[in-house]
Amino acid sequence: MADGVVTNLIGGSSIHELLSLEPYGCQRRLWYRDRGQIPDYPEANQGALERGRWGEAAAAKVYAQQTGRKLRHVYSQMVSRECPDFGGHIDRHIVAINQFPYFGPGVLEVKCPGEYEFRRIKRAGLHQASIAQLQWYLNLTGWHWGAFAVFSLERWELVHFDIARDNVLIAQLVEEAHRYRRIRENGPPPERLDPQDKRCAQCVYRTTCQGEALLALVGQDGDAPEVDLGIAPLVTAYQDAQQLVAEAETQAAADRQALETALGDRQAVQTAGAKVYWRAQPGAWRWDTKTLETEHPELALTYKRQGAPTRPLRIFPI
Numbered sequence: 001m002a003d004g005v006v007t008n009l010i011g012g013s014s015i016h017e018l019l020s021l022e023p024y025g026c027q028r029r030l031w032y033r034d035r036g037q038i039p040d041y042p043e044a045n046q047g048a049l050e051r052g053r054w055g056e057a058a059a060a061k062v063y064a065q066q067t068g069r070k071l072r073h074v075y076s077q078m079v080s081r082e083c084p085d086f087g088g089h090i091d092r093h094i095v096a097i098n099q100f101p102y103f104g105p106g107v108l109e110v111k112c113p114g115e116y117e118f119r120r121i122k123r124a125g126l127h128q129a130s131i132a133q134l135q136w137y138l139n140l141t142g143w144h145w146g147a148f149a150v151f152s153l154e155r156w157e158l159v160h161f162d163i164a165r166d167n168v169l170i171a172q173l174v175e176e177a178h179r180y181r182r183i184r185e186n187g188p189p190p191e192r193l194d195p196q197d198k199r200c201a202q203c204v205y206r207t208t209c210q211g212e213a214l215l216a217l218v219g220q221d222g223d224a225p226e227v228d229l230g231i232a233p234l235v236t237a238y239q240d241a242q243q244l245v246a247e248a249e250t251q252a253a254a255d256r257q258a259l260e261t262a263l264g265d266r267q268a269v270q271t272a273g274a275k276v277y278w279r280a281q282p283g284a285w286r287w288d289t290k291t292l293e294t295e296h297p298e299l300a301l302t303y304k305r306q307g308a309p310t311r312p313l314r315i316f317p318i
Contacts, residue, residue, distance in 0.1 A: 008034055008184070009079075010177050012088035012136045016129030018173075018180055020190075024199060025129055027180065027190040032205045034184055039204035044236065048114065051153065055112035059151035060092050062158045063108065070095040071108060078140045082174070085181055090137050094147060102162055107137045107146035116247035118152040122159060123254050126150070132173060134163060139170045201317040211318070218316040235315060 010018065016025035043049075064071050072093040080086035094106035111130065113121065126148065134146045143165070150159045183190065193200055195213035200206050206214065260278065263269060267279045293300040 008085055009087045010085055010180070012090075012133045012140075015132045015136050015173065016127075018176055019129070019132060020193070021127065021129040021132065022199070023127065026193055026199050026203065028192055028209060029203055029205055030180075031184060031190050032208065037205060037208060040207040041204045043204055044202050051114075052110075052112045055151060055153050056091060056110045058153070059110045059112055059149050059158065060108065062151060062156075063110075063147075063149040063160055066158060067160065069097065078137075080140055083178070083181075086140070086174075086177060088137055088140055090141070101164070102145040104145075105141075105143050106162070107134060107141060107143060109134045109137065109146060109148050111148065111150045112153060113150065115152060115154045116244065116251060118150065118155065118157070118159075119251050120247070121150055123251075131163070132169065135166050135169050136173055138165045139174065206317055214316070214318050218318065239315065 014030055015021075017027055017030035019025060020027045060071055060073075063069070072095060074090050074093050077089045078087055090107045091110040092108035094108050096105045097103065109130070111121075111126075130148070134148065138144070138146055145162060145164050147160060147162045151157070180190075192209055192213075195210045195217060200210050200214070203209065259276075263276065263278050267277065269276045289300070
């Protein structure tokens with residue numbers, strides 16, 4: 001969940017940007033925001049943030065039911081005794097337990113991702129950014145353990161696990177936070193990401209930061225594009241749909257791999273509601289056009305045809 005907006009406070013939800021961790025983090029973006037730079041574009045993921053805020057209470061309730069642990073809602077924001085610029089707001093305080101290997105109070109970090117991201121987390125685990133965020137909170141509290149509650153509102157399914165304090169990682173986080181404080185006040189600004197980095201495509205400061213470089217990627221075709229702000233929602237909707245397709249294809253590939261592993265050498269298996277066949281088949285015949293053009297160039301040229309004109313749809317962030 002996101003921390004409350006406090007000027008110049010380095011909070012837990014800033015850690016992924018502090019360390020420029022994928023898939024969304026960029027320290028230069030954090031630098032722009034902390035210095036009051038006006039965004040070039042509005043935030044595109046407000047819906048996901050709202051889903052997380054509304055889903056937090058449900059996730060915490062399901063977590064308490066499944067684990068039997070007692071939770072407390074922490075309303076106030078914590079500020080580090082070490083540095084007034086370090087702070088954060090934990091989602092829930094897990095009341096002290098006496099259960100090996102975790103003892104004493106713990107921090108509960110709630111995540112409410114969309115369905116495809118939830119399935120990715122189940123398959124591959126949380127991003128390092130989430131792990132670093134929880135360690136930041138453990139440093140603020142001084143506690144020795146925490147837990148994640150990853151909840152899918154669509155599936156009404158919870159994945160949860162505990163994690164121990166990592167003093168080595170915490171020391172790295174604190175060191176980088178102090179370094180960032182210095183450059184935030186005195187410069188120079190953090191380095192830019194490569195303009196082709198996918199994190200730049202949706203950044204609200206992308207024109208301020210990468211304007212010339214992004215234009216160079218588009219290239220100059222000699223045409224001055226017509227300005228039409230009315231199609232911006234359509235562009236966003238199309239890009240969102242493409243992202244969903246990419247996530248679905250990634251998930252389908254992973255599910256197929258798991259299914260093939262389960263089938264092993266079996267060629268036909270019946271299960272609840274389905275019959276599954278995985279049999280070897282002869283390859284389809286195809287023309288070896290490369291050899292044909294090499295050995296019989298005149299014949300190949302006789303039957304070579306140019307395809308119909310195409311009109312590819314390409315979208316470049318600027």
